[in-house]
Amino acid sequence: MLDLTKLRYLTVLARRSNYARAAEELGISQPALTRTIQTLESQLGFRLFDRDRSGVSLTPQGQDFVDRAAVLVANAEDLERHAVLATTGKRGRIRFGIAPMPARALLPRVLTHRILEAPHLINDVVVKNVEALWPLLISGEIEFFVSAEGQVPDAPPVRVTPLGTFPVSFLVRKEHPLLTRSESSERYPVLISNHREVALPPDLQDQTIHPPHVIEDFGTLAALTANTDAIWISSAYAVSTEMSNEELAELPVDHAPGRREYRIMMYSLDRRTQSPAALLLKDHLTKLIRVLAERR
Structure with missing residues (x-):
């Protein structure tokens, strides 16, 4: 079976056309590179390079073999890069x-x-x-x-x-009547995004209409809260943009005995x-x- 390391050595030598320069690039000794190429030629049964004083050049069989070997080496290096990136969570x-x-x-x-x-x-x-x-x-x-x-x-x-x-927040439109803390007998609808049991703070229990409206889409919930007197039970973290734009505000309420986060x-x-x-x-x-x- 062909060794990918030998094939890599082969492709570098073919590109550099010189044992000394190829060995330097690979970080090995020139004799070690020479032995590797000789072993590969022996394994294949034909010469890969012609040698002269100026360096080496590929034989016709060697050129065909190197072209194919270069594809294998490139794929192997790509696979190795893919594995490294996958290991680091980046691919x-x-x-x-x-x-x-x-x-x-x-x-x-x-x-x-x-x-x-x-x-x-x-x-x-x-x-x-x-x-x-x-x-x-x-x-x-x-x-x-x-x-x-x-x-x-x-x-x-x-x-x-x-x-x-996340904080538990009771969200309303910017000019909601409850923000003024004025006395009122008005009751307001409640909006939630799922069917979990909702524990309203004591100061809101007598001012809301039950059961709540359950709407899974947060874009719709934000729009309803901004355009009606409904109270949306969610978290201020989920509407930071709307609060920054002063479309929504958070009611200051007494959470006891409900949870705060x-x-x-x-x-x-x-x-x-x-x-x-x-x-x-x-x-x-x-x-x-x-x-x-x-x-x-």
Whole structure:
């Protein structure tokens, strides 16, 4: 069987046409290169090079063989580069899921960073609620998914990795009546993005209409909140642009006895080795959530 190392030595010698220069490029001694080419010629049963005082030149059989060998060497080097990039999480494909709320807050920024840093890594992302992401994880169609804690059913063991926390926010339009803190008997509709139980703060319980409207699309939720008196229960991190543009505002409420934050988790199958790309993405998500917390 032909040795790729010998073929690489052969292609370098063919390009340099001189044993001394080729040996220097390869980082080996000239006698070692000479022995390698002699061994290869013996293995093939024909001469690859004609030798003279000025150096070496390919024989007709040698030229045909080197042309084919160069393709093999180039493919092998490309495969090696591909493996290195895959090991570092910069090549290949990563398929994962993310729930709408963390997707709105994190996905544009983290994917911008990843595409600029690793343009050869293909990101295949599914944005759905946990009810749809869970079967995709179990069947192996996605490597992991990211969502708020407390939505995963009791099922096969999963690896749960905390990424950080999002604040629980009660979002309204900029000039919502509740922002004035004036006394009112008005009741307002509630918007949520999934069917999880919602614990309203005591100071909002008597001012809202139940049950809430469940709408999975965050663009629609943002538009409804900006154009009606509805109260959207989500996280300020997911609407940072709308808040910066003063389209939406956050109600100052008493959270007790409800929770004050969402823990954002990465869920993957317990016995499945995580890819380098997944580990890199986990680190980037963790850092981004930390940055959002520092800016808040």
